[in-house]
Amino acid sequence: MSDVLTQEQRKLNMSHIRAKNTGPEVKLRKLLFAKGFRGYRIHFDLLGKPDIVFTKKKIAIFIDGCFWHKCPVCFQEPETRKEFWMKKIQSNIDRDKKVNEQLKSEGWTIIRIWEHDVRKKPDDAIKKITETLEKTSKK
Template sequence: MADVLTPRQRSRCMARIRGKNTRPEIVIRKKLWSLGLRYRVNYKLPGRPDVVFVSRRLAIFIDGCFWHRCPLHYQSPATNRLFWETKINSNVQRDGDVDAQLAREGWTVLRFWEHEVKNDPDRVIQSILTQVRGQQ
């Protein structure tokens, strides 16, 4: 199946995809902040977690359904399939490596899917609160 966009249009669309400060990340950060929880962003840890509670050694990632192969929502692209499969496979492998490295260093890692934040952000917040309060 051929791409419906020209290479220039496709390039422009792909360039607009954010790697950080995505809508789901901002939703979670605003809710945590409104609850009085203070955290770090852009904290230098392997994998660059989206939210970090340094004193609690808690790293939180919010993974995009496409980029990290969500078991519910991932659909393999129809065009340039080899490139995308290689790219997504390496993302998934890297996620596992990052989780293992952070665990070895004494960090707790929480990962949430983009769709979890969109569908039920309060449940995501509750999971984070449980972890934060459980470590105090």
Template sequence: MRRGTRARSPEPLNEHVRNEMSCMPRRDTKPELALRRELHRRGIRYRVNFGGLPGRPDIALTRVKVAVFVDGCFWHACPVHGTLPKNNREWWQAKLDRNVERDKEEDAALAELGWIPLHYWEHDDSDEVADEIEWVRNSVLGF
């Protein structure tokens, strides 16, 4: 494939599948909202879907340069819960592999800019994730 071109998506199996995929939220998912509520409850302030950074972090703690991503198990190939559709299997495998590769590239770009990228799975406990984010934040601030 030439640079700058995208592989054309295969036709969905049926109209139901098309509707399901088009309704998938890109932001404000339940796991993201739960984490944001917990961080806010703890007094940790952040920006949501912070533009201008590689990967457009779901949550950005701009003062300490921490970029938080809440990754979906399907889209980011979770080793525990990730699945591969039966229809168009090869296309989906390449798509999901590229997503994982892109995540690594964006993390490297963030690190070059002085940001700390943190990734969590959608199934991770929001209290535990908030504990870790708070610990990283406090470490950077010297608390």
């Protein structure tokens, strides 16, 4: 199916996609806060720009968009400008790997959560985070 929007309309839509305070990010933060977790930072100046950071425990949480990071479950290839988008998405994936390696080498624990998991299974996402927080408390 071809794009139903004009090039100008698509460009406007894409320009409104936010990098901070996305729906899944805000939802996850609210759930963490409701569970009693208050010691996290947002928009912390760290390599890769994690969405949520527990600085004392050195835990960086990334909420990866299913399109932008090529989710193995729900990614759909773009219909238009495939070469451009696939190159862009692959560079995101490559950058994610480098960020993970660098932060791990600096002693950080990395948690990556897919956008669809926050939307469809938020309890599983919170469980993943809380289990990691508990593990780091025991060290």
